[in-house]
Amino acid sequence: MENKEKNEEQEKDSLFQKLFYTGIGLTVTTKEKIEKKINELVEKNKITADEGKKIIDEFVKDFDKKKDQLEKDMKSFIKKTAETLKFAKKKEVDDLNKRLEEIESKMEKPQ
16 A cells, blocks of 8 residues: 555646646747747848847846746645545645544454
8 A cells, every 4th residue: 555655646746747847848949939930030130249248138038037936826726636636635644544544453453
């Protein structure tokens, strides 16, 4: 039973890590695409290098402002996902383990 719980916990952690890294990957990919487009515009003399740098800096600044909200949204999504998938909460697992230990100790005592 303990192995099953560990496997479920590892699967849950793996899912959360994948979701987290997906979010980071999307952000990095977006920033890279913006930088690429800005560099193309600079090369074509549509904007100056300073204007390009300013646009990228504003994107990073805006992202930093929204970071807290993104983290809240991600935590909420993860919580809802965990509830939907009916993962046991740590306290529930701990309570069950405690009860199991009590039952096992009673069974081990001679009557």
